[in-house]
Amino acid sequence: MKSVIMLGLYHLGLHFVDWQKLRRYHHNAEIWTMNDFYAIDNYRDMYPDLCFQVHSDLPPVFEHPDGPHRFPNCWIEEYNNYLNMRVMVTKKVKGLNNQILYPFADLASPEKFGIEFFLTTQNYMFAWAMENGYKHIAMYGFDLRVDHHKDHVPHTLYAIELAKANGINVYCPMEAKWREDIKTFDWGEVKSGLVPYHMQDRQMEINLQMFWNKAFLETNKWRTDDIKLSKQALSLRDAETQVGMRVKK
Numbered sequence: 001m002k003s004v005i006m007l008g009l010y011h012l013g014l015h016f017v018d019w020q021k022l023r024r025y026h027h028n029a030e031i032w033t034m035n036d037f038y039a040i041d042n043y044r045d046m047y048p049d050l051c052f053q054v055h056s057d058l059p060p061v062f063e064h065p066d067g068p069h070r071f072p073n074c075w076i077e078e079y080n081n082y083l084n085m086r087v088m089v090t091k092k093v094k095g096l097n098n099q100i101l102y103p104f105a106d107l108a109s110p111e112k113f114g115i116e117f118f119l120t121t122q123n124y125m126f127a128w129a130m131e132n133g134y135k136h137i138a139m140y141g142f143d144l145r146v147d148h149h150k151d152h153v154p155h156t157l158y159a160i161e162l163a164k165a166n167g168i169n170v171y172c173p174m175e176a177k178w179r180e181d182i183k184t185f186d187w188g189e190v191k192s193g194l195v196p197y198h199m200q201d202r203q204m205e206i207n208l209q210m211f212w213n214k215a216f217l218e219t220n221k222w223r224t225d226d227i228k229l230s231k232q233a234l235s236l237r238d239a240e241t242q243v244g245m246r247v248k249k
Contacts (some may be wrong), residue, residue, distance in 0.1 A: 003029035006125050007037070008141035015042045026138045026171070033141075034121050036071045038078045048085055054102065055126050056091040058078070074216040107131060117159070121153045126159035130166060137163060140171040145181060153178045156237070 003026050024031050030049040037043045037051065055074070060077075064070035076096050079087050086098045093099055107127050108115045117123055122142065129137055144152045157178055160170050 001027050001136055002132070003027040003136035003138075004125075004129055004134050005009075005031045005140060006122060006140045006142075007031055007033040007046070008122070008139070008143070009033075009035060009037065009040065009042075010141050010143040011040050011042060012222045014141055019046045022140075027136050029138065030138065032125055034125075036075060036078075038071050038075075038081075047082060050100075051079065051082075051084050052088045052121050052124055053093075054088065054090050054121055055078075056220075060095075062198060063147065088124070117155075119155045120159075122152075122156055123159045126163055130163060130168065134168065136169045137171070139170070139174070142172075142174055144174070144178065150181070153181050157182065179210060 005022065005026055019031070023031065031046060032050045032052060032055075033043070033046070033048045034052045037046070037048065058075070060074045062071065076152060079085065080095075080097045084098075086100055087093075087096060088095070088102050089099050090102050090104055092101060102124065104118070107113050108118055112131075113127050117127060122139070126137070142156070144150065144156060157175070160172060160175060163170050
């Protein structure tokens with residue numbers, strides 16, 4: 001069974017993880033992570049299989065708005081130090097080894113996931129996992145309840161629901177808390193827009209509004225038996241048309 005551990009950068013509680021044991025526990029899973037994982041002490045000996053660096057036009061060295069602890073040194077050189085790690089990019093990067101160009105045009109087509117699906121890095125991961133036949137997904141290191149990541153919660157929940165509806169087992173310790181969060185989040189503070197995550201200007205920290213309306217989020221009425229969420233759920237088109245998938249009976 002193809003399995004993957006998706007690892008976010010919220011590393012509290014992961015200081016003493018035995019990465020090999022964690023892999024075995026989740027069916028000899030691959031580990032996928034993102035961005036500047038190498039800056040986190042307890043992640044350095046993790047040796048991920050795949051790193052998602054989906055932000056296009058990211059300078060090799062730059063000053064991150066969150067502070068000097070983010071992206072220290074040249075991230076291209078840091079990535080190249082992990083000899084067996086592949087790097088998922090949305091634009092070819094000069095000098096970067098083992099890079100894979102994310103097939104965004106294909107996966108974001110209306111016949112597949114639709115452009116509105118790609119509003120968080122983890123959703124790029126979910127699309128890649130679903131497209132490539134993974135049957136078990138475990139999520140660690142994701143909090144999403146602070147700062148501009150709050151508006152990632154409904155996007156991530158939608159990806160989880162879609163994966164489950166397609167027969168994938170998803171283990172996510174934060175899922176129950178996120179479902180509570182979407183009932184209380186002040187959506188009036190979120191700016192509207194449907195810009196894929198890799199096209200966003202990180203310096204401006206653009207917040208995006210979920211592509212289904214507030215009423216749907218508050219009621220939290222999911223219909224995943226046939227991946228058709230109702231026209232109220234999606235402002236552009238129903239989920240079946242957007243994703244182009246059906247549950248395997």
